[in-house]
Amino acid sequence: MDKKQENKKVFLEIVSQLRELIKLENIQPGDKLPSERVLSERLNVGRSSVREALRSLELLGLIETRHGGGTFLASFQSHQLVEILASFILQENKSIEDVHTTRKMHEREAIRVICSKETLRKLPVWESLFNNLEEDEDTVRDHILRELLIASGNRLALKIWLQLAAYSTKPLKQFTVDEEKPVLQRLLQALQMGDEREAFDAYEQWMDILKTSI
Template sequence: MAKETIQKKVFLEIVQQLRQLIQTEKIQAGEKLPSERVLSERLGVGRSSVREALRSLELLGLIETRHGGGTFLATTHKHQLVEVLSMFILEDERSKKDVAQTRQIHEKEAIRIICSTKEMRTSPVWESFFVKLEIEGTVNCRDILREIMITSGNRLALKIWFQLAAYDGDRLNRQSTEDEKIMIQTLLKSLELGYQQEALKAYGQWMKHLDNQGGVKRGNT
């Protein structure tokens, strides 16, 4: 097993243990969590690993760190949505399919918004990606999807997308292959022209290709 895969597995196990500890000890919103040292001893892992897991939970909005005061479970109204998302993300292997499908729902809606909005369609970023593909033959897959989400202008959807994409990192954060070139170019050109059906079709073909490459199998999206 690759080192990066092992580290990711260990990290997710620590986060899962932290969530179980919060549930077992019935730590309520606003209450203080044990210190890094105590968590390290109780979970049987290094403090640096605990610190990394806590930072991730803080980014998700599940906990909050107060300078000089320690770490606290975030108030319910702040983290209720991301708590639901994180439960799906961390629960089991089957949930990876749910994460990918949820991420794609946001991406498809962003494509629809862009195709129906002239200012978004005419953004120079689409042509720059297209030219990069022509000259260099490859682009970063995650960069394109991120720009689609940013350009669509929905800040909440973008925040949710970043969290979902983080758990699909190995498949998304890589350079495109020759097999994907036509699919991506068709998507980019369709975005520029506002051809919604063509853009969604090219996007669907690209995602199906990514799923096959990454071993995630599902029905038509």
């Protein structure tokens, strides 16, 4: 199993385990969930993988992490949308290409919003990501995309995007390759300059590279 499929498997196993715990143990909103260590032992995966999956679940609104207190089940209203999306995406006859296309719609809209607002263009995260690429540090693909959605400020779009990314077959978890770096740098520069056309062009070029790197 390659890294992409392994990451997706871990994410889905954690979600499945939490759903079983909630049903079997009648866990109510506000109740504490198992620790990273317990989930790691039950799923036989590393704690870092559990931690990453829990962070995604927290962004989705499924759980709440309290500093020094552990992880707790969020209110039903917080994850009702996630349940609907998951049921839709997990239908066997649903084309994964539709999932990918819908994900791209949210990513492009995030780019448009960022380019249109000076405060978002000046966020330090773009310079930080650019420098990481310049220094050949490992930059994870989904981290850049996730920052786009977070910066755009649309929490609903972020929740939808995280679900789509979790079930997408596209390689969002592999490290960038040399061919991608100049394209990603061009995208980040375009975001900082507010050049929407250049940003879209770089984004589409990046997506074309991803299609050929599977």
